[in-house]
Amino acid sequence: MDVLYFAWVRERIGIAREKVETQAATVSDLVAELRGREERYAAAFEDVSALRVALDQELADFDAALDGVREVAFFPPMTGG
Amino acid sequence: MDVLYFAWVRERIGIAREKVETQAATVSDLVAELRGREERYAAAFEDVSALRVALDQELADFDAALDGVREVAFFPPMTGG
Amino acid sequence: MKVLVQAERFDLGAQNAAFAAGHRDMGAIVTFTGIVRDLPDDPLVAMEIEHYPAMTEKAIAAMAQEATERFNLGDVLVIHRYGRLEPGEMIMMVATAARHRRDAFEAATYLMDYLKSRAPFWKREITAKGAAWVASTDEDEAALSRW
Amino acid sequence: MKVLVQAERFDLGAQNAAFAAGHRDMGAIVTFTGIVRDLPDDPLVAMEIEHYPAMTEKAIAAMAQEATERFNLGDVLVIHRYGRLEPGEMIMMVATAARHRRDAFEAATYLMDYLKSRAPFWKREITAKGAAWVASTDEDEAALSRW
Numbered sequence: 421m422d423v424l425y426f427a428w429v430r431e432r433i434g435i436a437r438e439k440v441e442t443q444a445a446t447v448s449d450l451v452a453e454l455r456g457r458e459e460r461y462a463a464a465f466e467d468v469s470a471l472r473v474a475l476d477q478e479l480a481d482f483d484a485a486l487d488g489v490r491e492v493a494f495f496p497p498m499t500g501g
Numbered sequence: 502m503d504v505l506y507f508a509w510v511r512e513r514i515g516i517a518r519e520k521v522e523t524q525a526a527t528v529s530d531l532v533a534e535l536r537g538r539e540e541r542y543a544a545a546f547e548d549v550s551a552l553r554v555a556l557d558q559e560l561a562d563f564d565a566a567l568d569g570v571r572e573v574a575f576f577p578p579m580t581g582g
Numbered sequence: 583m584k585v586l587v588q589a590e591r592f593d594l595g596a597q598n599a600a601f602a603a604g605h606r607d608m609g610a611i612v613t614f615t616g617i618v619r620d621l622p623d624d625p626l627v628a629m630e631i632e633h634y635p636a637m638t639e640k641a642i643a644a645m646a647q648e649a650t651e652r653f654n655l656g657d658v659l660v661i662h663r664y665g666r667l668e669p670g671e672m673i674m675m676v677a678t679a680a681r682h683r684r685d686a687f688e689a690a691t692y693l694m695d696y697l698k699s700r701a702p703f704w705k706r707e708i709t710a711k712g713a714a715w716v717a718s719t720d721e722d723e724a725a726l727s728r729w
Numbered sequence: 730m731k732v733l734v735q736a737e738r739f740d741l742g743a744q745n746a747a748f749a750a751g752h753r754d755m756g757a758i759v760t761f762t763g764i765v766r767d768l769p770d771d772p773l774v775a776m777e778i779e780h781y782p783a784m785t786e787k788a789i790a791a792m793a794q795e796a797t798e799r800f801n802l803g804d805v806l807v808i809h810r811y812g813r814l815e816p817g818e819m820i821m822m823v824a825t826a827a828r829h830r831r832d833a834f835e836a837a838t839y840l841m842d843y844l845k846s847r848a849p850f851w852k853r854e855i856t857a858k859g860a861a862w863v864a865s866t867d868e869d870e871a872a873l874s875r876w
Contacts, residue, residue, distance in 0.1 A: 427779055427851035428862050477784035479847065493781060493849075497865035500809065500850035501683070501763055501821060501841050508632055508704035509715050558637035560700065574634060574702075578718035581662065581703035582616055582674060582694055582830070595746030598760065602741055606767035606817035612837070613745065613760045614830065620753035670753035683761065683841055684872075690759070691834050725831075 421486070423454075425464070426495035429471065432464040440492075447473050447482045450492065464494070472497055502567070504535075506545070507576035510552065513545040521573075528554050528563045531573065545575070553578055583650065583658050585642045587633065589665040594672060601659050605679040608656040610686040613677045614694055620669035625709040631664040631673070634702035638662070645696045653689035655680050660693065664703065695725040730797065730805050732789045734780065736812040741822060748806050748824045755803040755826040757833040761841055767816035772856040778811040778820070781849035785809070792843045800836035802827050807840065811850065842872040 424437045444450035448468075455465045465471070473480055474493040486492070505518045525531035529549075536546045546552070554561055555574040567573070586592070594615055602611045618629045646658045655678055662674040676693045680686040697703075698718075705716040733739070741762055749758045765776045793805045802825055809821040823840045827833040844850075845865075852863040 424781070426781055426849070427853075474781070474784060474849070477781070477787055479788075491783070493784070495781070495849065496851065496862065497870075498846055498849055499852045499863045499865050500848035501845035505634070507634055507702070508706075555634070555637060555702070558634070558640055560641075572636070574637070576634070576702065577704065577715065578723070579699055579702055580705045580716045580718050581701035582698035593746070594749055595742030595744075597742075598745045598762075599740070599742030602762055602764065602819065606764060607769075609764055609766050611760075611762040611764065613758075613762075614834070615745075615749055615758040615760075616830070617749065617753060617756055617758065619756050619828075622754075672749065681766070683763070687761070687834065687838050687841075694830055694834075 422491045424493040429464050429494050433460050447484050503572045505574040510545050510575050514541050528565050583646050585639050586661045587638045592661050601677045605656050608679040610680050610683040612686040612690040614690050615675045616673040618667050618669050618671050626669055626707055628708040629667045630706045632704045633664045637702045641701050649689045649693050653685040655689055692729055698722045730793050732786050733808045734785045739808050752803050752826040757827050757830040759833040759837040760824045761837050762822045763820040765814050765816050765818050773816055775855040776814045777853045779851045780811045784849045788848050796836045796840050800832040802836055839876055845869045
């Protein structure tokens, strides 16, 4: 699946998007996998309460299932308007 | 003093303004005087709860004193905006 | 603060653009525009607005001043027309400028609630059958109790 | 309903005038305009707005649709910019058209509350000392609980 990062999540990880091969069942499982990869991922996902996630461009919860999802995006709370 | 009428108060009384010589102490006293004049005044002042009054261009209550007041205006509730 | 009471039409776009351009130090601009309804099967031919010339500007300026203090406005604009208006014509507008959006919204809502029930205008609807004064509503009066 | 997500500046006056002219059947038009603050002693050099292109329009359209149903809107317009903006530039606007002023005001307030915290934009403030992401506020999050 495609995994996208925005704002300071993108800055910490150092890339805007990447392909990830995973068997993770939920967003939280995917976060645990990514966190285990490298220090920059651990830094980005240090506090998931400070993060938001969208699945196929719809806001979702961290316990949402990843079945059939093609695009996951992680970002800080939005500051539009 | 000058007495002004607006909207349907003006229509019922038939004039937009007139000079009134009065010793009335309060707005209510003035209303009682005017009501006693002619049927058209009685019709206009039939229900004072449906009326508003301004003294020298400031909204006032019907028990307000008329001391020093130069212009009294009677009108229905406003419908601006 | 600017208060205009006039018979002439006004240019909403130009007024809004000029108001916003004049307040670069403010983050939030809110406008309200009131329009004479223009519905397909409505018998409305025109709306006539009577006002109390000696009082109108003074009363609106007092409301605008109160709104400025209460909601920390950087500026406020009120334009209100009188006379005969056709369906679809703009009746009035308010604009408020504030640092924060909540203040700008609340101030504009406050001004509209007061203009509805405390500015000396009286509307009359003209139809083919005749003319009828618009009655004030309990709802409009109740809106004031919020402030 | 119209949703524009763009880097280019927009013409507030022309947009507001066209929106109002297109809704003669509605009595009430409300607009909100957000502006990059331009204060005398503020170190702000620019504001940069990042967004999530594939999601932004879809998310805003969903909010606009929800507002339309909830507040009986005749129409709604949202314009939101991204990219680099100088102090004093307009960031975004919303416009709502309704029969009644309360609906137009509430819908615009609702849309702003949702755009602030649920539309995928991230603001960054640039000063001479560097860049800092704007933090979301508890107040903005709390504003949503009203709806």
